[in-house]
Amino acid sequence: MNHLPRASELGLIHCHVCGMVCCHVSPGEATCPRCGVVLRERKLASYARSWALLVAGFLFYIPANVLPIMRTASLGNVDDNTILSGVIELWVRGSPGLAIIVFTASILVPMTKFFVLAALLVSARHNSDWARPQRAKLYRLVEIMGYWSMLDVFIVALLATLVHFGIFSLVAPLPGVIFFGLTVVMTMLASTSFDPRMIWDDERQR
């Protein structure tokens, strides 16, 4: 492949907010002449921040799965559902399609995010040149799918609001859903803190 120039080789810097390309004349902090935000070659403390938020997200994910997220009560029958038991219930009660959607949003997507971001962080730190284009693609995938995990939070909120028929039936949110909401926020912040340029950063020295 012929050589593709990178910004740092040409002394250029790119504003992540407005997209303006500027000449980088001296080291030190500078602001974008167009939109006024601070220009940085790389996102600030990307590696550390991304790890910290990812670990925080994972820690929240444990109670999110262990604790029940929703209580359904009808005629004295109290049923506390966790994320997984909610998925199983949907499957058993004849909506396997929905069970798959909820499983994807609540379990598959967050787990994929944990593994993918951790793998991206480790490989970027070791300047691995393994499968760079594929890793870049994985990052973009994680970025796009991140917020769909909020699905279960919205479902619990909506059902808990609607089902209020006094003692006969009741749906109430339980602490698990709060931890789950926090997991989604943390993993979203972790993926925006990750700087995909780290994936390519060692290449120029080769």
Place this chain on the structure above:
Amino acid sequence: MGVLSTADVPGPSHFTVPLLLCEHCDTVYQRLPLARGDVVRCVRCGAVIERHQSLSVFTLLALAMTALLVFVEANLWPIITLGLNGKKISTTLWGVILAMWHEDGQIISVLVAVTLFLFPLVNLLGMVWLLGFACKGRCAPGFRSWMVGLHYLHPWTMSEVFVLGVIVSVIKAHLYFEVSLEPGFFAYAVLIVLLALFASVDLRQLWELVPWQSNVESPE
């Protein structure tokens, strides 16, 4: 200031060769004019760098105003109604936010309020504001702050996820209750179609279309 653009009035066109940078890997390209339907992808990492913006500022304003109107309706009208033994209950988005607040789910309440109400509303208001002035070839007051703000809050608007959530809830509740969809749901469905049209729109084009430097806020 450590950064210098090559001319007094900054803008990509002020390099002798207009440049384009891939945000995902820092590869530098020469910027070329695009034809309708063109999408520029990075050769190194495959990320989309730029799309041809086929919708004019006028069309965008019309879409944004429609979306704002639909958003207001989606929030005023109830979304779904549940019925059991002749009792009926329905809720709007604000009903959900308030109910969560009173049921010890303040964090959830705030998350819902922010991602489904506040950010989408600010996003649409900002677009109408910026595009409305851009149509007259003018720079909206607070242009810079709006442009920066909208850039940051964009990933946190989740109306699409909510619509999927409503569909799942309807099917879940259908096992025990009579469920009927209310106008608010359909308004939401229209809203996410409109928002999907905006997905390929890059508001950054306004930096080049609007004489932003001439008034109001001068760069420090």
